[in-house]
Amino acid sequence: MQRSTADACDYRTSQLDVLEAESIHIIREVAAEFERPVLLFSGGKDSIVMVRLAEKAFWPGRIPFPVMHVDTGHNFPEVIEYRDRRVSEIGVRLVVASVQESIDKGRVVEETGRRASRNRLQTTTLLDAIEENRYDAAFGGARRDEEKARAKERVFSFRDDFGQWDPKSQRPELWSLYNTRIRQGEHIRVFPLSNWTELDIWDYLKREKLEIPSIYFAHSRTVFERDGMLLADSPYSNRGEDEPAFETMVRYRTVGDMSCTGAVESTAVTLDEVIGEIAATRVTERGQTRADDRTSEAAMEDRKREGYF
Amino acid sequence: MDILRLATAGSVDDGKSTLIGRLLYDSKSIFEDQMEAVERTSRDRGEEYTNLALLTDGLRAEREQGITIDVAYRYFATPKRKFIIADTPGHIQYTRNMVTGASTADLAIILIDARKGLLEQSRRHAFLTTLLRVPHLVLAVNKMDLVDYDQGVFERIKEEFTAFAAKLSVGDLTFIPVSALHGDNVVDRSANMPWYDGPSLLHHLENLHIASDRNLIDVRFPVQYVIRPHKSTDPELHDYRGYAGQVAGGVLKPRDEVMHLPSGLTTRIKRIDTADGPVDEAYAPMSVTLLLEDDIDISRGDMICRPHNRPQVTQDIDAMVCWMSDERTLTPRGKLIIKHTTRTARTMVKDLHYRLDVNTLHRHEDADRLELNEIGRVTLRVTQPLFADDYRRNRSTGGFILIDEATNATVGAGMIMESR
Numbered sequence: 001m002q003r004s005t006a007d008a009c010d011y012r013t014s015q016l017d018v019l020e021a022e023s024i025h026i027i028r029e030v031a032a033e034f035e036r037p038v039l040l041f042s043g044g045k046d047s048i049v050m051v052r053l054a055e056k057a058f059w060p061g062r063i064p065f066p067v068m069h070v071d072t073g074h075n076f077p078e079v080i081e082y083r084d085r086r087v088s089e090i091g092v093r094l095v096v097a098s099v100q101e102s103i104d105k106g107r108v109v110e111e112t113g114r115r116a117s118r119n120r121l122q123t124t125t126l127l128d129a130i131e132e133n134r135y136d137a138a139f140g141g142a143r144r145d146e147e148k149a150r151a152k153e154r155v156f157s158f159r160d161d162f163g164q165w166d167p168k169s170q171r172p173e174l175w176s177l178y179n180t181r182i183r184q185g186e187h188i189r190v191f192p193l194s195n196w197t198e199l200d201i202w203d204y205l206k207r208e209k210l211e212i213p214s215i216y217f218a219h220s221r222t223v224f225e226r227d228g229m230l231l232a233d234s235p236y237s238n239r240g241e242d243e244p245a246f247e248t249m250v251r252y253r254t255v256g257d258m259s260c261t262g263a264v265e266s267t268a269v270t271l272d273e274v275i276g277e278i279a280a281t282r283v284t285e286r287g288q289t290r291a292d293d294r295t296s297e298a299a300m301e302d303r304k305r306e307g308y309f
Numbered sequence: 310m311d312i313l314r315l316a317t318a319g320s321v322d323d324g325k326s327t328l329i330g331r332l333l334y335d336s337k338s339i340f341e342d343q344m345e346a347v348e349r350t351s352r353d354r355g356e357e358y359t360n361l362a363l364l365t366d367g368l369r370a371e372r373e374q375g376i377t378i379d380v381a382y383r384y385f386a387t388p389k390r391k392f393i394i395a396d397t398p399g400h401i402q403y404t405r406n407m408v409t410g411a412s413t414a415d416l417a418i419i420l421i422d423a424r425k426g427l428l429e430q431s432r433r434h435a436f437l438t439t440l441l442r443v444p445h446l447v448l449a450v451n452k453m454d455l456v457d458y459d460q461g462v463f464e465r466i467k468e469e470f471t472a473f474a475a476k477l478s479v480g481d482l483t484f485i486p487v488s489a490l491h492g493d494n495v496v497d498r499s500a501n502m503p504w505y506d507g508p509s510l511l512h513h514l515e516n517l518h519i520a521s522d523r524n525l526i527d528v529r530f531p532v533q534y535v536i537r538p539h540k541s542t543d544p545e546l547h548d549y550r551g552y553a554g555q556v557a558g559g560v561l562k563p564r565d566e567v568m569h570l571p572s573g574l575t576t577r578i579k580r581i582d583t584a585d586g587p588v589d590e591a592y593a594p595m596s597v598t599l600l601l602e603d604d605i606d607i608s609r610g611d612m613i614c615r616p617h618n619r620p621q622v623t624q625d626i627d628a629m630v631c632w633m634s635d636e637r638t639l640t641p642r643g644k645l646i647i648k649h650t651t652r653t654a655r656t657m658v659k660d661l662h663y664r665l666d667v668n669t670l671h672r673h674e675d676a677d678r679l680e681l682n683e684i685g686r687v688t689l690r691v692t693q694p695l696f697a698d699d700y701r702r703n704r705s706t707g708g709f710i711l712i713d714e715a716t717n718a719t720v721g722a723g724m725i726m727e728s729r
Contacts, residue, residue, distance in 0.1 A: 011520060011523070011525060011560070011592050012311055012520045013311065013594065013595070014310060014311065015310050015311060015312045015391045017595075018311070018312050018594060019312075020596075021555060021594050021595050021596040022594065022596075024555075024596040025533070025554075025555040025594075025596050028533050028534040028553055028554075028596070029533065029651075031534060032533060032534045032609055032651070055584065056583070056584035056585075057553070057596070058534075058536060058553075059536075059582075059583075059584035059598075060536070060538050060546055060549060060582075061536045061537065061538040061539075061549075062538070144382045144384070145383075145384045148381075151381045151382055151383065152379045152380070152381045152382075167379065168379075170379065171718060171719040172405055172406075172408075172409045172633050172710075172719050172722065173409060173719075174408070174409050174412040174413075174708065174710055174722045175412045175413060175704060175705065175708045176413075176555070176705070177648050177649075177650075177708065177709065177710045179648065179710060179712055179717070179719045181646070181712055181717040182717060183717065194382070195382070195384070195393055197384045197386070197391075199386070200391075281340075282340055282341040283340050283341050283342050284340045284342055284343060287340065287342035287343070288342070
């Protein structure tokens with residue numbers, strides 16, 4: 001932890017230091033109390049921060065659990081390349097849970113139509129992987145500022161043996177005392193970034209000089225417009241003839257599937273420029289860039305109940 | 310920039326959601342897509358003003374029933390501070406949520422409807438705030454627009470509450486007259502109340518001094534995790550044995566003499582490690598790793614303190630307990646699991662001394678149980694010694710949770726009252 005320069009003799013701690021200390025405490029608590037934790041790592045900015053915090057929590061030792069990627073097969077290639085490189089740098093084991101395999105096994109059926117996406121299918125793949133590997137705790141990078149259903153979720157979020165979240169019967173969470181007790185087949189989703197905001201994440205990426213996938217910076221891409229969002233023209237986005245493609249400078253504010261993650265027009269090629277644009281934006285990240293949340297007002301709440309991230 | 314955690318209490322009728330919506334909106338923390346959704350819903354419902362309360366409505370069930378069922382956390386920042394709001398519902402059945410929200414709060418805002426004055430529920434909120442030792446309390450007298458911004462109304466409420474607060478140990482108390490609907494005294498000082506010479510609510514939240522609220526005197530370091538890298542290729546790491554945890558009190562420095570509990574052995578701090586390098590001192594809420602000069606057998610659940618300033622080492626815990634379960638009650642001889650700092654043990658309720666009426670503060674000494682949302686004084690017998698402080702002195706080493714052995718539900722929260 002870096003000491004605040006503001007007023008040293010006052011023992012003040014900057015907001016990033018407080019958030020970091022709280023997250024490290026949460027991550028260590030999981031390692032101490034669970035048998036088989038796993039960290040969900042997508043290569044997105046939040047999970048990049050989470051992995052960094054896990055490195056810090058056990059330094060100079062290694063991260064004592066594997067990381068898992070739920071691979072929809074519709075990822076940005078830049079992100080997969082980043083994922084593999086980062087994983088080998090840290091020396092942690094990567095488990096890939098594949099949505100394609102779930103489809104091949106008949107566990108889920110591919111959606112059809114123009115707006116088909118594998119977003120919702122991920123839930124089954126994730127829950128199957130948790131069950132197969134007997135994971136009892138899964139770290140997720142979700143933040144409470146992202147969405148209103150997430151604003152009500154605990155740091156240690158209990159899931160029954162169907163992986164379901166019941167918002168009405170959550171365990172009270174007081175001080176920094178976390179109830180980690182579960183029965184066989186149940187698990188806990190742990191969200192060490194609960195109290196971080198989008199801007200905190202970017203500030204931390206900058207402070208820690210963390211590398212992020214190139215798609216977070218402005219680059220030239222062929223896109224088309226759908227529902228007021230710019231989607232990448234990819235084999236997964238089912239672009240219609242009435243949706244003309246064009247090339248423009250964009251960056252991504254969140255990283256999801258190519259089929260449902262919107263890009264924003266941008267010229268920001270450095271982290272400072274990205275932070276400047278985000279500090280000035282008047283639209284939420286999920287509202288701007290996630291088609292999956294636009295399905296209905298309670299889209300996230302419904303998916304969370306089913307066991308989504 | 311530091312963080313201020315605040316809890317809000319009050320019911321929908323007091324305008325709590327509107328006040329939070331106003332703080333978020335006027336501090337420009339609301340995004341256009343969120344605002345558009347709120348404006349659309351307000352229009353659909355035929356409401357006269359854009360209903361800022363809708364900004365904080367979360368779950369579908371809540372929107373449908375017009376209620377808040379759980380603690381929701383909101384975030385906003387100004388150039389001076391980052392704020393975390395624990396937004397808790399105010400109805401009596403939600404004592405448990407208010408206790409949860411207040412447990413980590415630096416400041417609590419209690420809303421009072423200027424037309425109605427001090428209600429039973431306001432007293433309850435004030436009591437819970439002091440029970441949880443929230444260091445700063447703001448009484449926001451809301452809906453001043455509906456009493457013609459009358460100074461007399463505000464002064465009467467202030468007087469009445471001050472008299473009531475004398476019975477509690479309220480740390481720092483501030484009264485602010487506001488209109489959440491119109492924004493008076495929320496972010497900017499109101500022109501409608503020239504008689505009020507205090508700060509606006511946001512100004513108060515931004516400038517409040519909170520750094521000294523932490524305990525920087527009593528060194529308390531609950532050991533959370535032992536780091537032993539075991540890298541045979543690196544001789545430096547081969548013998549590395551670090552005790553990781555989050556500082557719960559005091560200031561630790563290299564070369565300080567420290568005592569290990571339960572053994573009572575003393576040693577010195579060799580180094581305080583973090584992944585960013587060693588530090589010269591550690592204090593709450595830092596997460597660090599201690600290296601000690603002597604080889605002592607130390608594991609999770611143990612405590613590092615100073616030889617002449619130790620917590621109580623005791624298996625008998627006296628505490629105020631807030632019961633949070635509707636599935637079982639707390640009764641004498643009942644068995645539970647207790648989690649206190651990093652230590653988990655089994656416990657039995659030895660005695661229920663009284664149940665406290667949170668509205669009148671009357672002690673019902675004939676009580677034979679605690680039900681959901683009830684608060685009482687108990688003595689617990691724990692299977693292992695706990696390293697405990699009075700909750701009033703340290704919230705981290707004075708608070709605990711109770712867990713049901715069969716269901717694994719969190720059924721109670723306790724505040725240690727000076728162990729015998």
